[in-house]
Amino acid sequence: MRYFILISLVFIHTARGQKPTPDPVQHLQPTVFALTMVMIHDVANPPAASRFYTYCLLGAHEIVAQHTPEIPPATQFIRSFKTIPVESSAPYNHQIAALFCMLETGRLMLPSGYMLEEEQQKLTESLRKEGYTNAMITQAKTVADGVAKKIVAYAAADHYLKLSTRLRYRPIRGDGFWYPTPPGYMEAIEPHWRTIRPMLIDTCSQFRAEPPVAFSNDSTSAFYKLAYEVYHEGKNLDEKKRFIASYWDCNPFAINTSGHMMIGFKKISPGGHWMNITSIATRKAGLDFARSIQVHTLVAATLMDAFISCWDEKYRSNRIRPETVINRFIDPRWQPLLQTPPFPEYTSGHSVISTAVAEVLTYLMGDHFAFTDDTEVLFDMPTRDFQSFREAAAEAAISRLYGGIHYRDAIESGQKQGSAIGAFVIEKVKKAGIKPIR
Template sequence: MKKVVLLVALASVVWSCSKTEDVVEIVPDPPKELALDNTIAIKWAEATLYHIKHQPNNSPTYLSRALGYVGLTMYESIAPGSIEYKSIATELNGLGALPMPADAKKIDWETSLNAGQAYIIKKMWFNSHSIYNTRIDSLETAIEKERLLAVKDSSIITNSKKYGISIAEKIYQWSVNDGGHQGNLNVQDMNYMYPQGLGFWSPPFGGQAALPYPMHPKWGQNRTFIKASSEIPVPEALKYSTDKSSAYYKEFKEVYDITLGLTQEQKEIALWWGDDPAVSAAPPGHSYNLGKLLIAQQKVNLFKAAETFAKVGMSVADAFICCFKVKYTYHSERPTGYIRRNINGSFNQFWPEPPFPAFTSGHSTQAAANATVLISVFGNEVTFEDNTHVGRPKDEFRNVEFKKRTFTKIWDTALECGISRLYGGIHTSQDNTLGLEMGKTIGESINKLSWKVK
């Protein structure tokens, strides 16, 4: 009996030794993105647009450049705090690596963004009236106080502020050598020698600008944010002709016919996208505001909001460099002169002419670049309202009120912005079509940057 028990016991020991026990592996939770809302980004976008609108010597060229640096600074000042996004600085045209925090966990990213925005905006408009700089300072102080109450550690706030400024400082230093530094102090060039003769543009009297001198004729030589933007070939323009069967003549005849039969809605579209720098934030500001509206509506987090503003800012900046390169390559005339010489001597365009050549359209180029980058963030199928000019007084001379416009696709903003210049009588279809194509290419290059961690 004892022998049997012993054998059973030995079998039990062997079984227990050979059994493969289940191993419980404790897997840590995957890291999560910081839950930062977009409030601070929207506040700074609104402050930027207000600041832009009230600066002297506004031009779409300089404003686009400034928004490029402001948007990029917003993004880079918080990118190291994200597990999804990363710095794109080394992929830009000569910027190089930016400072990294010694310990990202000891940075309050809202404070970093706040300090960086205040610094770069004041640097972009260093000669701004003290009233407007005071508004920037007040916003920065108010947000800093809010963050101190939330963080409850003054050393973190101090370190975060220093970090945001270090990013803005490096980006500003890079900006100084781009060819457009302080371009708002010398918008029109009275010494520029532009070609004379049929088919060539000359500065208009009684146009948008008070003085009949060309705006930023050398802007196309500026450094682009994305190297690929500078490598886009100059598109071929139609050759001048007065032959009624020629493509050139038909382009201008189309503008003439459209102007004669403008509907009320077409007039509203022409004014909505007019974005006169004297009374608005110009076309680049309109694009920046579209980004802000979508950010608010879609309730994206702070990192995606900053990505949006960086993409929008750089896209409109490169768009104006590229299209001004084309403008001052061809010095193409605008419709009014040609139409008066060859179709109807008493023709008047609906919208006043800006002080730079026609081909290609700046509106179309920047609108397409902007729509392309916005689609990369939000998708194309988005219904939203553009309220950029709501609240402006009625244009009594043209009998047009500024009513919000509704879109169901982001790309439709580019199409409408482009066609608005034909309705205004200041661009032909080739100006618009090739501008849209160039803008789309610019936006696609910006989208290809390594925005996210793989």
């Protein structure tokens, strides 16, 4: 009798399209990384990359939330989001559907999204080898495609598509304002990003940073001392500081010059680095599929809002970069270790987003969650061991001083801004009923 009941339960479980083993969570990190690789190929700028991650995860989160009572729907913490009904004419595996939804959303949204078609096929083949039937995979894909289309429609209303219709940015005249920097002298990136609809915070200026130290070329002024600190650090870097700066470079498109020749190198974005850290952490913690999706979604949304908040300040203060100041007033031959990014200096973007995400991950996973970061192995860097998310964020922040691309006050104000954003997100997810995992 017991044998009959067991067989019946397995039959019912399989008939509903829910295979008990293996757990598709093993496919989550490769799926997120597949999105990252296409963004690297497309040279997605840091704010745009955070947006792509958010929407790709949002659909997957909704599919999971509608099948997992302990996962609150995104309507509980995303300000303007409305429930997306998941429609299906037959039972389906919601975990597989969530994975395909991430890839399909990326396929529809990313400039080179067609590259994800190969990833979809790879995932299909892997699932077949694991014992999932063609019928189960096909039904999951059908659900995923439907949700992805609705997510893309929701994303289209966030003002991103209007950015290209706005007037091109022109640098402001004046000694203290940002001006394009060598070697590429590229145009300012996303000067109107503040107009993008936030996901968690109320407005782009909700966490406005304190005003930066006022510009002055007087050698006794506070600003000149900030600039000289960057100059002095750059002239006296030891191997440890050089390594830290290079490790957290996260410049999606760096240009190397040799004579009249310029060579571009593509790298991961700051947000991409933290998305991979999130994958590493959820895997180490042994989280199930649903909770892993939840953590990734919250990190992506935090990244997106942190960039919106930071970019609002960048184009408000419009502050000049250290490289420009040092070349004009201190040493015309000085060069920073890292290539100066093409947008205003204050506040430090990596400081803001790293601190914000570290606070959210600390709430979810614990204050002393040690992990080994292998994100930069792809770019010929070794793995790094960190004892906590906050330790990693603090190192990412100070790396900007060592790299010669930020003044100290932009780093410290960026950390304060990121901490405030992180605290706000934590309070919001608490109200939504999302509890720490530890």
